[in-house]
Amino acid sequence: MTATGTAPLRKRAARPAPAKVPRRRRLTERRSKALAFIVLTAPMLIGLAVFRYVAIGWSFLLSFSEARRTISLGKWVGLDNYKELLSDERFRDSLTMIVLFTAMIVPVTFVASLGLAVLVNRVRRGRAFFRTAFLLPAAVSYVAAAMIWKMALFSGVPSGLANTIGALFGADATPWIQTQSPPLYWIVLVTLRLWLQVGLYMILFIAGLQSIPPHLYEAASLDGAGPWRTFRSITFPMLRNTSVAILLLMFIAALQAFDEFYAIFSTGASLGSEPVRTPLMHLYGVALQDQDYGVGSAGAFLLTLLIVLITLVQGRILGFARDKD
Amino acid sequence: MSVLFVAGSAVACSSNPQATASAKGAKVTLTQWYHQYGEEGTQAAVKRYAKEFTKANPDIAINVVWGADTSQYETKLNAALLGADAPDIFELGDFRAEMARKGQLEPLDDVYGSAKDGFNKADIDYLTVDGKLYGMKTIDDIMMLFYRKSMLTKAGVTPPTTFAELTAAAKKLTDGDIKGLFIGNDGIGDSPYLLAWSQGVDMIKDGKVVYADAAKSIGGLHDLHSDKSILLGFTTDWYDAGAFTQGATAMQWCGLWALPTVEKALGDDFGVVPWPAYDASGKPVARLGGWSQAINSKSKHVAEAKKYLQWLWVEQSAIQMDWAVKYGFHVPPQNAVAAKTPALSKGAAKDTVTIGTKYGISFPAEWTQAMQAEFIAAAADIAQGDDPAKTLKKAQSKAQSDLDKQMG
Structure with missing residues (x-):
């Protein structure tokens, strides 16, 4: 239906506009264009409305309602769900943890992916190979990767890869994920996250790098600027908009961390023994395991609020989507 | 999309x-x-x-x-x-x-x-x-404790009948890459329940959450952890007999379901006992x-x-x-x-x-996943050295409010 409807439309649009078109014809053309727009976007918009916005609205109402083992509204409790969650020490701990985690992981991911992008962009031969090699992990599922990290690389048995390497230097087998003093599990979590994410951000940076006009570099090299000076004065400032957008994505990804934390620490039973817990892990336990959809929804909105706040602050400082001056 | x-x-x-x-x-x-x-x-x-x-x-x-x-x-x-x-x-x-x-x-x-x-x-x-x-x-x-007869004989220990004997045996049986005891990859597993029950303490009694009474026995988890005598981070968890049949541990908490696998791998070189009584005033337990x-x-x-x-x-x-x-x-x-x-x-x-008929205990039916998570998290903190009585009291009061809500 859509195919027959659009074909003549496109043909008409491609034709250069004639100098004088009767008013009636212009009107019908506009109307049929509007109709096509509605027909083509309606399924998408209806889908969005039903499966996103109605769900979000419902969840917002649930957050003010007592909803244990049900998602029907009616038992209004005001802000009780929010109060309960904020008075829960484990949830507060998880919020503190995720802010600290974000403060650490975002700069590390940023520097690593920008560095890789600059290096890969400089390689003269086999650039496509390196680009692909670094991007490939981005296609791996978080859970699958977490299983490899948990069971093959960092398992507590002597045959785990990390322990095998350690044994070469005379170290005893170490349970990486379970050791809390010092907190070795961070090595597992951070390496896993970097491996999964750096490649994707690297590609975005490479796209940014390639949009920098080469004549700037030519002028700089004529002026005798070294590589560091070139990076500081040309590359980094010219990447400003790319960097701001990537930072935004990184903040959101870090604050929403769940998959690898859950997969690394889950024991098959319910949660509880994990040394660190992200807010989403806590809310998963509350809403999906313990079936308290009221408190779970309240938590979802608290987390959203946190993300919005951090994004606004970031926008204030770095100027999100500000025009190049 | x-x-x-x-x-x-x-x-x-x-x-x-x-x-x-x-x-x-x-x-x-x-x-x-x-x-x-x-x-x-x-x-x-x-x-x-x-x-x-x-x-x-x-x-x-x-x-x-x-x-x-x-x-x-x-x-x-x-x-x-x-x-x-x-x-x-x-x-x-x-x-x-x-x-x-x-x-x-x-x-x-x-x-x-x-x-x-x-x-x-x-x-x-x-x-x-x-x-x-x-x-x-x-x-x-029925869940119970498997032990490897030959390893116990070699180390000169008998199947434990008290928690003190269990920790001592686990320590003695730990030898290089072989650990004495496996209760779960996180070093916690079901052990907080077993410890409380073995001290004669229930999770919930007459509508009250009372597990903080088990501070003494659950506090024992810290000893097991600081002794480094328990197996952590194995590739399969406690409900799979893998660690036991592959000889990574001398004792393992597992279940009846694993018996055919264990028999096939080890012949008659193993035995089963309940989780030992905490001390003379406690009782042996098995989970049902x-x-x-x-x-x-x-x-x-x-x-x-x-x-x-x-x-x-x-x-x-x-x-x-x-x-x-x-x-x-x-x-x-x-x-x-x-x-x-x-x-x-x-x-x-x-x-x-x-063992199951004599010592079997089920989780209380009032138990929810939130109570479980709270209890296990408290035990995990205790295993790392937090004060048992204080930590359990805090978790217990949270569980009590969950329970009150449930009873409506």
Whole structure:
């Protein structure tokens, strides 16, 4: 239906506009264009409305309602769900943890992916190979990767890869994920996250790098600027908009961390023994395991609020989507 | 993209390849959910049982849905129960009294009928909420401590009978890459429950959460951790006998289901004991688990579902035996059927059944996943050196408010 409807439309649009078109014809053309727009976007918009916005609205109402083992509204409790969650020490701990985690992981991911992008962009031969090699992990599922990290690389048995390497230097087998003093599990979590994410951000940076006009570099090299000076004065400032957008994505990804934390620490039973817990892990336990959809929804909105706040602050400082001056 | 997703899930829902085709001509089709059993042949077996029922009752067809594994099953079931496509009959791992109190489960007293007295008493108590029965056990799982005879003899220790003996034995048995004891990859597993019970403390008593009374025994977890005598981060967890059969640990907390595997790998070089009494005033314990079946109170075919449940789990003792010991290794919940099961009447299996009857304890039915998470988290903090009494008190008061909410 859509195919027959659009074909003549496109043909008409491609034709250069004639100098004088009767008013009636212009009107019908506009109307049929509007109709096509509605027909083509309606399924998408209806889908969005039903499966996103109605769900979000419902969840917002649930957050003010007592909803244990049900998602029907009616038992209004005001802000009780929010109060309960904020008075829960484990949830507060998880919020503190995720802010600290974000403060650490975002700069590390940023520097690593920008560095890789600059290096890969400089390689003269086999650039496509390196680009692909670094991007490939981005296609791996978080859970699958977490299983490899948990069971093959960092398992507590002597045959785990990390322990095998350690044994070469005379170290005893170490349970990486379970050791809390010092907190070795961070090595597992951070390496896993970097491996999964750096490649994707690297590609975005490479796209940014390639949009920098080469004549700037030519002028700089004529002026005798070294590589560091070139990076500081040309590359980094010219990447400003790319960097701001990537930072935004990184903040959101870090604050929403769940998959690898859950997969690394889950024991098959319910949660509880994990040394660190992200807010989403806590809310998963509350809403999906313990079936308290009221408190779970309240938590979802608290987390959203946190993300919005951090994004606004970031926008204030770095100027999100500000025009190049 | 969302549109594609919507279309995709609609297709996925309408054609469940796992479901058995409903028999032609049946007036009623019941949907029955199972979690994904790890043992080979289980899926075919439950479909066979369903077919046999339809042969005897041509009006009722059963659509068996083979579901998610243990860790995800309850979450999926809970979500399904909120919607229109909820199953008529489903399995429950940990029985939740809260579901009965919220009106999600159908009372099953008439399904049991006079057969009730023949069921394992601990199971009946576990599934009774405010005087009514809301579930029917299909298998009992007994969890106990496996030990490797040859390793204990070599180290000069005997199977532990107190917690002090357990920690001492674990320390002595730890030798390089071989650890003394395996209770779970996180070093916690079920041990906080076992420790509390072995000190004679219940989780909940007369509507009060009282596990902080077990500060002394749960505090012992710190010793096990600082001794470095427990196995951590193995590739399979405590409910798989892998660590024990591969010789990574000398003792392991596991279950009756693993007995055939252990026997095959180690012959008679192993024995089973309950978790030791904490001290002279405590008592040895074993955990009683397993799966129950329940009926959705919102089902349109409650009467048919009851008929099926009664036929299968009350009347068909041959099927119950087949289900219990043919694929894995479990105990049929009806005492008379268990007594008739030949596989359970000799060797370590017989020892385990004795341990289960004598020392078996189930999780309290009022227990929720939030209480579980809170309790385990407290125990994990204690294992790392936090003050046991203070940490448990805090968790206990949170659990109490959860419990009060549940009792409404």
